[in-house]
Amino acid sequence: MYLFLGVTAFVSIFPFLWMVVSSTNPSVGVTKGRLMPGTHLFVNLSNLVEQIDLVRALANSLVIALITTGLALLIGSLAGYGFEIYRSRAKDAVFNILLLSMMIPFAALMVPLYRMFAWLSGKMPVIGIDTKAAVILPTMATAFLIFFFRQNTKMFEREMIEAGRIDGLGELGIFLRIYVPTMRTTYAAAAIITFMSSWNNYMWPLVVLQSDAKKTIPLLISNLGSSYSPDYGMIMTAIVIATLPTALVFFLMQKHFVAGMLGSVK
């Protein structure tokens, strides 16, 4: 049993370990499959800083991921709460259509979306092509997050809403003062999921961001790998740096995350 677990753990951790080790080796060392930590980390780092504007890309990624996460939590939880608590005849039909929208692959939406934003560029350049807003807007409301919040709201005690109403709270007050504090773990889990997917989002930012100054971290890493003679040590260093924030967010909120996921399964 422990042997099996050990082997599985090793298999899942090995790529991560190899990535960290490789970031300390020169490129030739990486291609030869060297598994010992090397002394090349600082050379890789200085090459990296020289070749790409790492700080600016990290800042771009961070701003986009934080704003997306904030807006997505607000919209997703309001919608999920509304779908579960309020009664309406059209509710289920609307919700089902929403779920069906999860099945449309993003590739099919990309060209129409691009057209929309190209059109917007002419009217309102601040949210047109090549802006952070253009990256955030299509990703801030997802059917998955609404579904996730609705499922978790099923555990939310209706009596608390009644109690709130009796004590004279408005509907918004009930949501903000009672629902949000009690559903902290759900928010944490949703925050991690959204932050990670926004941080790692590749296809849409790739298409919509044009200038070097706006690029996010995954786009820059993709550039590094496209060279005829790639410097694998440097690429690994970049990937380690790009992984750190998501790892950090995950470890900080790990406890809530597990609790939140368990809640959604119930």
Place this chain on the structure above:
Amino acid sequence: MKKWLTVVLAVMLLLSACSSGGGNKQDSSSGGGNGGGDNSGSASGGKEAAEITIWAWDPNFNIKALNIAKERYNKINPDVKINIVENAQADIIQKLNTGLGSGTTTGLPNIVLIEDYRAQSFLKAFPDMFYELTDTFNAADFAEYKVGPTSVDGRNYGLPFDSGVTGLFVRTDYLAEAGYSPDDLQALTWNEFIEIGKNVKEATGKDMLSLDPNDLGIIRVMIQTAGKWYLDENGEKPFLAGNEALKEAFQLYKEMMEADIVKPNADWSQFVAAFNSGDVASVPTGNWINASIKAESSQAGKWAVVPIPRLAGQPGSVNASNLGGSSWYVLNVPGKEAAADFLAKTFGSDVEFYQELVTEIGAIGTYIPASTGEAYSAADPFYNGQKTIADFAKWTEDIPRVNFGAHTYVIEDILVVEMQNYLNGKPLDDALNDAQKQAEAQVR
């Protein structure tokens, strides 16, 4: 429940029909929309003309070349602001397809680098979106094989850039152990190459070359030595069944595998590792591999470059071929005249610029007048003083011209599968006939 599902599906269908209808309507009115875009373009016309954006990949190669070009061009014309944006090659394809496919010009660059194998697919799918360059440079000054993929119906749309000229990079020390010197390898056939491979393996235990089963680059190299391609001369119809050069290439590939002189690799990093770690005695590929070979500096003096082998069974086959390479294209968006002028005065005519490309980044262009410059005749100590650039430039002029057409990679995907079937015992004619049928079904 079932009924309900039908209703939902019907609604979905209706919605999608509506949306595509709306899309079409937008298309027809996009003349107005584009007009608006153009107006705003011409309103800021003065500014637009003075700023051009270029997309390319590889910071150590294409981007460096652009930076040198920018510096030189700004000495003649300091008013033009040149924006060089680095994107991975696959990313450029994605962005171009989305941008061009959406029918707007917003966000598109003025100049873009496209690989020669893919160029025709863009030129044919979006004929109005590329700006004709026929009168801005002299196509006859460039290696003839580059003109085919960059032009449509005799009109030039691309300005040729790097040469994908191939060479056979060999480890002289391994070959010496088997009793060969570079002089014995000057005009090889692929059959002789395999014989040498067997002897090298016997003498040193090293494989002759490393191949990725999912990448038939070596097949492309082989058939281009005979002036043949996966498609006919017009680049329209697949030409697999009855293609004698392709047939011979397949037979040679199988022979190599059976002679056990091939070290398989699964991706680029393993391919590079194979020669960096000294596991293979030769690398038959494009000159652009030079930088990766030199990356292992401990192997200095142990390498030489000889002409690529030819096909013994094809009468017109020569010891010169091509793998990869790309060219510059100007998009039909505001600022195109400035973009064309930039290309014409740098990549299109500047001999000195090409000398700088060779000395600074080892990039070999396809501009024939440049090969008379002094940088081209420099000796390279890594290759024991061989004048590699001059050799490559000489072979570039001999590369047979073929029409890559618009479907090189589509057909290659089919051939990869049929190659495995052939290696597993399927008769060769059957394999190529089946590939022909599949290709004809897909390429229309």
